[in-house]
Amino acid sequence: MAPNVPALYELHFAVPMAGATLSALNVSLDEHALTIILHRLRPKIIFVDSEFAHLVSKVIDNKNNTHLQENHYDHKPLLPLLVAIHDVSPDHRTQCDLEVPEYEQTLATGESDFQAVSPADECDPISVNFTSGSTGTPKAVAYSHRAAYLNSLGLILRYDMGKSPVFLWTVDMFRCNGWCFTWAMAALGGINVCIRNMSAKIIFDSIQLHKVTHLCGKPNILNMIAESPPVDQKPLPSVVVGIIAGTFPTTRVLERVQELGFNIVQGYGMTEALGPALIRPWRSWQHHHEDNHDDHNLKYREGLHNITLEAADVKDPTTMQSVPSDGETFGEVMLRGNTLMAGYFGNPEATREAFSGGWFRTGDIGVRHVDGCIEMKDRARDAIVLGKELISTLDIEAVLLSHPKVAEAAVVAQNDVVAGQVPCAFVKLKKGKCSNSGEIIKFCEEQLQKTAMIPKSVWFGDLPTNSTGKVQKSVLRESVNAIGKHCP
Amino acid sequence: MAPNVPALYELHFAVPMAGATLSALNVSLDEHALTIILHRLRPKIIFVDSEFAHLVSKVIDNKNNTHLQENHYDHKPLLPLLVAIHDVSPDHRTQCDLEVPEYEQTLATGESDFQAVSPADECDPISVNFTSGSTGTPKAVAYSHRAAYLNSLGLILRYDMGKSPVFLWTVDMFRCNGWCFTWAMAALGGINVCIRNMSAKIIFDSIQLHKVTHLCGKPNILNMIAESPPVDQKPLPSVVVGIIAGTFPTTRVLERVQELGFNIVQGYGMTEALGPALIRPWRSWQHHHEDNHDDHNLKYREGLHNITLEAADVKDPTTMQSVPSDGETFGEVMLRGNTLMAGYFGNPEATREAFSGGWFRTGDIGVRHVDGCIEMKDRARDAIVLGKELISTLDIEAVLLSHPKVAEAAVVAQNDVVAGQVPCAFVKLKKGKCSNSGEIIKFCEEQLQKTAMIPKSVWFGDLPTNSTGKVQKSVLRESVNAIGKHCP
Numbered sequence: 001m002a003p004n005v006p007a008l009y010e011l012h013f014a015v016p017m018a019g020a021t022l023s024a025l026n027v028s029l030d031e032h033a034l035t036i037i038l039h040r041l042r043p044k045i046i047f048v049d050s051e052f053a054h055l056v057s058k059v060i061d062n063k064n065n066t067h068l069q070e071n072h073y074d075h076k077p078l079l080p081l082l083v084a085i086h087d088v089s090p091d092h093r094t095q096c097d098l099e100v101p102e103y104e105q106t107l108a109t110g111e112s113d114f115q116a117v118s119p120a121d122e123c124d125p126i127s128v129n130f131t132s133g134s135t136g137t138p139k140a141v142a143y144s145h146r147a148a149y150l151n152s153l154g155l156i157l158r159y160d161m162g163k164s165p166v167f168l169w170t171v172d173m174f175r176c177n178g179w180c181f182t183w184a185m186a187a188l189g190g191i192n193v194c195i196r197n198m199s200a201k202i203i204f205d206s207i208q209l210h211k212v213t214h215l216c217g218k219p220n221i222l223n224m225i226a227e228s229p230p231v232d233q234k235p236l237p238s239v240v241v242g243i244i245a246g247t248f249p250t251t252r253v254l255e256r257v258q259e260l261g262f263n264i265v266q267g268y269g270m271t272e273a274l275g276p277a278l279i280r281p282w283r284s285w286q287h288h289h290e291d292n293h294d295d296h297n298l299k300y301r302e303g304l305h306n307i308t309l310e311a312a313d314v315k316d317p318t319t320m321q322s323v324p325s326d327g328e329t330f331g332e333v334m335l336r337g338n339t340l341m342a343g344y345f346g347n348p349e350a351t352r353e354a355f356s357g358g359w360f361r362t363g364d365i366g367v368r369h370v371d372g373c374i375e376m377k378d379r380a381r382d383a384i385v386l387g388k389e390l391i392s393t394l395d396i397e398a399v400l401l402s403h404p405k406v407a408e409a410a411v412v413a414q415n416d417v418v419a420g421q422v423p424c425a426f427v428k429l430k431k432g433k434c435s436n437s438g439e440i441i442k443f444c445e446e447q448l449q450k451t452a453m454i455p456k457s458v459w460f461g462d463l464p465t466n467s468t469g470k471v472q473k474s475v476l477r478e479s480v481n482a483i484g485k486h487c488p
Numbered sequence: 489m490a491p492n493v494p495a496l497y498e499l500h501f502a503v504p505m506a507g508a509t510l511s512a513l514n515v516s517l518d519e520h521a522l523t524i525i526l527h528r529l530r531p532k533i534i535f536v537d538s539e540f541a542h543l544v545s546k547v548i549d550n551k552n553n554t555h556l557q558e559n560h561y562d563h564k565p566l567l568p569l570l571v572a573i574h575d576v577s578p579d580h581r582t583q584c585d586l587e588v589p590e591y592e593q594t595l596a597t598g599e600s601d602f603q604a605v606s607p608a609d610e611c612d613p614i615s616v617n618f619t620s621g622s623t624g625t626p627k628a629v630a631y632s633h634r635a636a637y638l639n640s641l642g643l644i645l646r647y648d649m650g651k652s653p654v655f656l657w658t659v660d661m662f663r664c665n666g667w668c669f670t671w672a673m674a675a676l677g678g679i680n681v682c683i684r685n686m687s688a689k690i691i692f693d694s695i696q697l698h699k700v701t702h703l704c705g706k707p708n709i710l711n712m713i714a715e716s717p718p719v720d721q722k723p724l725p726s727v728v729v730g731i732i733a734g735t736f737p738t739t740r741v742l743e744r745v746q747e748l749g750f751n752i753v754q755g756y757g758m759t760e761a762l763g764p765a766l767i768r769p770w771r772s773w774q775h776h777h778e779d780n781h782d783d784h785n786l787k788y789r790e791g792l793h794n795i796t797l798e799a800a801d802v803k804d805p806t807t808m809q810s811v812p813s814d815g816e817t818f819g820e821v822m823l824r825g826n827t828l829m830a831g832y833f834g835n836p837e838a839t840r841e842a843f844s845g846g847w848f849r850t851g852d853i854g855v856r857h858v859d860g861c862i863e864m865k866d867r868a869r870d871a872i873v874l875g876k877e878l879i880s881t882l883d884i885e886a887v888l889l890s891h892p893k894v895a896e897a898a899v900v901a902q903n904d905v906v907a908g909q910v911p912c913a914f915v916k917l918k919k920g921k922c923s924n925s926g927e928i929i930k931f932c933e934e935q936l937q938k939t940a941m942i943p944k945s946v947w948f949g950d951l952p953t954n955s956t957g958k959v960q961k962s963v964l965r966e967s968v969n970a971i972g973k974h975c976p
Contacts, residue, residue, distance in 0.1 A: 153641050153796075157675075163648050187645075187795055307675055308641075 001025040001056060002049035004169040004178075004194045007085040007103050011047055012173070012182040016126045016145070019117030020044070023128040023140075024174035027052055033138070034059050037130060038078055040140055040345075045081045047103060050096035053084050057098055092196050122146040128345050129176055131271045132466055140345035141271045148177070151274040151339040152184040154308030158279055159243060159265065161214065165190040168206050170198055171217035179216060179245075179275030200228030208234045216243035222264065223249060226256040236261035243267055245276050246470065250401050268376060272341045272360060278305050278312055278374060304372060310337030313359070314366045314374055320357045325368040330377060330390050333366040334359035365390060382473050384413040384421045386452050393473075396423055396455065399447045403440065405433040410463050411455060412477040424480050425455035428463055435460070489513040489544060490537035491684045492657040492666075495573045495591050499535055500661070500670040504614045504633070507605030508532070511616040512662035515540055521626070523547050525618060526566055528628055528833070533569045535591060538584035541572050545586055580684050610634040616833050617664055619759045620954055628833035629759045636665070639762040639827040640672040642796030646767055647731060647753065649702065653678040656694050658686055659705035667704060667733075667763030688716030696722045704731035710752065711737060714744035724749035731755055733764050734958065738889050756864060760829045760848060766793050766800055766862060792860060798825030801847070802854045802862055808845045813856040818865060818878050821854040822847035853878060870961050872901040872909045874940050881961075884911055884943065887935045891928065893921040898951050899943060900965040912968050913943035916951055923948070 001024075002008040008024060015022040023041050025034070027049070038046075038059055048056045060078045085103040087094040119126070123144045130138040155161075167185050169192060171178050185192055193210045195202055203225060206212060215221070222244060242257070245267035254264055267276030305312035314323045314331040323331035336359050343351035354361055365377040377383070377392035384391040393411035400409035407430040414424035425444075429435055437458040444454045459480075464472045489512075490496040496512060503510040511529050513522070515537070526534075526547055536544045548566045573591040575582040607614070611632045618626040643649075655673050657680060659666050673680055681698045683690055691713060694700060703709070710732060730745070733755035742752055755764030793800035802811045802819040811819035824847050831839035842848055853865040865871070865880035872879040881899035888897035895918040902912035913932075917923055925946040932942045947968075952960045 153645065157641065157644060160651050 017116035050094035154306035168215040176275040201232040505604035538582035541584040642794035656703040664763040689720040
């Protein structure tokens with residue numbers, strides 16, 4: 001349990017090479033979530049950054065957790081060895097007063113000629129990662145050595161990492177093992193630049209100091225860069241490739257970061273796919289852009305799958321037939337191949353369900369284009385159901401985001417006695433801007449072809465997000481449907 | 489059986505996708521060798537370039553081959569379907585008058601919605617390739633789908649192929665499936681430039697016309713380029729990476745091709761390793777060169793193994809212990825990993841022997857350096873045995889090649905009643921140069937530290953080579969030892 005410190009990177013190798021399984025934990029877990037996860041994993045050793053040592057110690061020592069009993073978790077006491085990692089970087093030293101072994105001192109007692117333990121079977125787990133929990137309780141996802149290895153190679157090939165990349169750690173290593181870039185960078189013999197905390201200033205300073213070539217992470221990194229004060233911005237030594245997965249940023253943000261010297265590649269993935277599985281390379285995006293294609297339509301087109309993934313398709317989830325490549329027919333995005341999770345840790349039933357029909361069910365709605373690209377339309381649970389038709393909330397959000405006053409937007413399905421479901425918009429305005437429902441709805445009427453896509457109501461304010469920065473649409477959906485039709 | 493025509497490239501995909509196993513045959517096989525190989529393989533279909541159709545037809549129709557009977561081969565008649573490939577390139581059209589189906593017409597009758605057959609097991613064979621036979625009868629080497637796939641990825645990574653490589657086919661596709669670049673290029677979506685015959689003019693013209701980025705093959709390609717008349721040489725649109733495996737060319741040739749715009753990467757491999765398994769990247773070579781290290785010593789240092797190969801080591805073949813990394817202690821170069829052959833086709837005994845001790849025995853002598861590099865010293869059977877000591881004939885050849893009058897050189901062990909074995913040199917002089925044994929031996933005395941390394945006799949003339957251009961040291965060894973000590 002540590003932020004992106006060098007020790008966590010080292011443990012991505014040390015733990016598997018000792019024949020054990022690694023689980024890098026989210027440092028923003030609260031006591032309750034950490035209790036559940038530790039009782040689920042029952043680790044033998046916990047390496048913990050000193051900043052979080054007291055929290056971990058408290059969870060371990062809590063002998064009587066009623067929540068665990070209620071949820072039928074194994075509540076036998078946890079007896080792991082605790083090892084504290086002290087951050088020694090000048091700008092953020094961490095220490096702790098617990099009487100536990102310290103990481104570097106522990107290392108110094110090791111055998112220098114220790115022979116790494118190879119897995120007995122390449123399908124044995126190398127790590128367990130937890131989903132972000134945007135769809136309920138975080139799920140424990142087991143990665144095999146084989147999947148991690150092949151996915152790492154796939155990343156290198158897809159992102160054309162070159163021979164001597166310098167990688168800035170702006171994606172959390174506890175997120176799909178840093179999207180497998182932990183292992184990919186070692187395979188390349190590249191340089192890892194670990195940063196504990198992230199800010200635009202730290203990003204620019206690190207790029208200039210270490211001649212960074214690649215970074216990746218959530219779209220908020222781009223917002224951070226685009227909106228940084230000019231005093232923090234430094235000229236880049238050379239083009240920096242940024243690989244971004246999640247809701248894609250606005251054209252304005254993209255253009256700004258491009259001006260600053262970044263090339264942005266869009267990824268689509270999930271914990272179960274070990275990170276990004278589909279990507280759209282920068283050139284193709286730029287090319288489309290230059291051709292003056294409709295930018296809204298391209299924004300969510302995810303391109304082709306990693307070369308090491310066997311297949312990605314959009315299928316009718318009942319018949320398992322591929323939808324036609326017409327750019328219109330909705331289906332479920334499904335993945336198949338060696339680079340997917342081995343399964344949900346200790347949950348064969350959920351694993352069977354996730355792979356039913358021989359394909360990993362992403363739960364995302366998409367269409368197929370003639371050029372082979374898959375375009376994401378929505379999360380299945382987020383789409384608006386209108387009789388037999390599905391309406392993509394992402395398509396409506398793309399229009400809202402193109403409004404000059406709108407900073408963020410989320411659209412959810414609101415139950416309606418007549419139509420079944422209608423779109424309801426939540427909007428965060430840019431600083432210093434003011435608007436009202438009428439103005440936003442009128443704009444949508446001008447931009448959207450289908451009447452059914454025009455939001456019936458608009459709410460203004462901050463959007464709720466989870467620990468990874470994803471907008472929690474379930475929260476919005478619940479709130480709007482609890483209120484009923486009394487929208488402003 | 490075809491030279492590097494587009495059809496042969498296509499068949500690298502079509503045959504495995506039909507659920508069959510591919511064997512690309514050397515077009516320089518004579519009737520006798522082809523008879524042995526076809527009775528060994530017993531193919532269902534033979535796709536043959538029209539130039540070789542009569543030869544293949546003759547071998548198939550020969551019902552009474554006494555050689556086969558003598559060697560206990562299955563001499564039941566071969567009944568393959570013959571399909572003729574007609575080369576339609578303007579500079580070399582091939583036709584044949586046999587009444588057999590034509591390739592393109594046969595393709596046109598195919599099902600456009602044919603579903604590719606996946607292998608039942610990834611360890612099933614995708615292809616069978618024959619060794620060059622420098623160590624006796626060509627051996628049939630089976631490649632698995634898994635090995636071919638991983639080795640293709642390994643090549644891309646090791647040679648930093650970039651996203652849009654343009655590959656000039658100067659390596660034969662029947663040689664380790666074009667060192668697996670057939671599949672690697674498809675994985676990258678690169679461009680294949682197929683050439684039927686090779687000359688410096690064709691190489692330069694192709695590079696300029698198609699903006700070639702990569703080529704690979706035998707060292708004689710570099711000689712061909714370096715010695716080409718200026719009228720055939722064209723300025724390269726950008727640096728072309730050349731990957732060369734086999735006896736390394738002289739510094740003079742390397743410097744000349746570098747001046748012409750090529751970056752040369754050295755590879756070391758064999759049919760059983762699916763092509764190059766160890767390589768030394770250009771930068772490292774250049775770097776050493778600039779540091780004014782001894783070029784002779786560096787010439788045969790092969791660097792590190794492909795990332796997809798599990799391990800390469802230099803071991804005592806009896807104890808299986810790694811030799812010390814001192815750059816001096818001889819051992820056998822051994823390889824281990826997923827990217828090696830599945831085994832010798834139909835010969836489990838030879839397979840067991842090749843992998844005895846869990847490592848693939850290359851039969852090459854090498855040393856390990858402190859920097860992790862392996863340096864090749866000699867073929868085990870070529871080295872000179874002096875009591876308990878081995879002398880590398882390559883080390884002596886490197887000195888001979890540095891003599892200003894020497895074009896080619898080969899050193900073999902000559903039996904000696906006193907010393908056991910002594911070095912005997914065979915030298916081909918450059919055009920218009922003349923020399924004698926005394927001059928060459930004196931040069932060696934000045935350059936070589938150990939007296940035992942100085943050739944006791946020197947022969948002048950052309951060196952015998954096999955179909956891949958390798959000097960046949962066994963022929964030289966036999967001839968010199970048949971003559972006894974009556975060397976000039």
